[in-house]
Amino acid sequence: MQNGSIEIKAEATGFGAEVGGVDLAGEISEEVFAELQAAVIRHKVLVFRDQHLDDESHFAFAQRFGPLEGHINRSTRHGELPKLQVFGNVGDDGKPTGVHPEKGTLVWHTDKSYVATPSLFTILRSPSVAREGGHTLFADMTRAYEALTPGKVEQLEGLRAVHDWKRSREKSDERAATADEIAAAPPVDHPVIRTHPETEARAIYIGNHASHILDWELGAGEALLAELEAHATQEQFIYRHRWRDNDVLMWDNRCTMHCVTDYDAAIERRVVHRAVVQGEVPF
Numbered sequence: 351m352q353n354g355s356i357e358i359k360a361e362a363t364g365f366g367a368e369v370g371g372v373d374l375a376g377e378i379s380e381e382v383f384a385e386l387q388a389a390v391i392r393h394k395v396l397v398f399r400d401q402h403l404d405d406e407s408h409f410a411f412a413q414r415f416g417p418l419e420g421h422i423n424r425s426t427r428h429g430e431l432p433k434l435q436v437f438g439n440v441g442d443d444g445k446p447t448g449v450h451p452e453k454g455t456l457v458w459h460t461d462k463s464y465v466a467t468p469s470l471f472t473i474l475r476s477p478s479v480a481r482e483g484g485h486t487l488f489a490d491m492t493r494a495y496e497a498l499t500p501g502k503v504e505q506l507e508g509l510r511a512v513h514d515w516k517r518s519r520e521k522s523d524e525r526a527a528t529a530d531e532i533a534a535a536p537p538v539d540h541p542v543i544r545t546h547p548e549t550e551a552r553a554i555y556i557g558n559h560a561s562h563i564l565d566w567e568l569g570a571g572e573a574l575l576a577e578l579e580a581h582a583t584q585e586q587f588i589y590r591h592r593w594r595d596n597d598v599l600m601w602d603n604r605c606t607m608h609c610v611t612d613y614d615a616a617i618e619r620r621v622v623h624r625a626v627v628q629g630e631v632p633f
């Protein structure tokens with residue numbers, strides 16, 4: 351299908367939008383591509399229904415937004431396209447393994463905040479959708495920031511959070527980080543309030559990879575991060591995506607957090623393929 355102009359149906363809250371009139375596996379003109387870029391910046395989360403991407407076309411579409419990144423966890427890397435990641439619980443026999451592929455996805459986070467240049471956009475499709483559970487929830491971190499009291503904003507000014515893959519694994523009860531992973535992703539720190547480079551809007555930048563506050567006593571930093579997460583994940587800041595077959599989701603990691611609602615990994619078959627576009631140093 352040749353792509354003409356796209357149709358955007360925004361959520362009533364202004365957070366999240368469904369995009370129609372585009373075939374992500376087809377030819378996408380510069381003009382339509384620019385509309386998609388503007389849409390993801392504006393709505394933060396985009397949903398594309400009835401798409402028929404395979405790994406190659408998924409990779410090709412994602413790559414138009416910038417260089418893609420491999421995952422620190424090598425076991426998730428796609429065999430032929432190592433910069434795509436595959437998370438799933440379906441065994442070679444086609445049956446659910448009962449093992450959750452990545453428990454870190456069940457807790458609020460923003461992708462790859464444990465590196466110096468965290469992910470810009472993530473583009474996700476789900477070749478096998480859970481029938482119960484497995485929704486993806488998003489939190490609008492710009493609106494969460496705007497709802498902070500002036501006193502809280504003042505407290506947060508200039509604070510930096512340490513983001514740490516090793517600690518993140520411990521917190522999400524996943525297998526311990528390997529020595530190679532720790533060497534590849536040593537702790538980094540980012541501002542707790544970051545400014546979006548395109549919109550200049552400020553947003554809270556935290557999540558499970560954030561371990562503590564730089565130069566603060568550990569417990570006090572953990573408590574502040576927990577308080578901010580509880581604030582940012584109130585119902586009024588959330589968009590819930592209930593997956594249908596052939597959906598593609600795309601989001602801006604600079605101003606959102608996300609997590610997956612739990613599902614029974616012994617019953618449901620859930621597989622997602624993910625591409626992440628490299629971002630910039632947060633400021």
Ligand SMILES: [Fe+2]
Nearest residue numbers: 455460461608
């Ligand atoms: Fe994620």
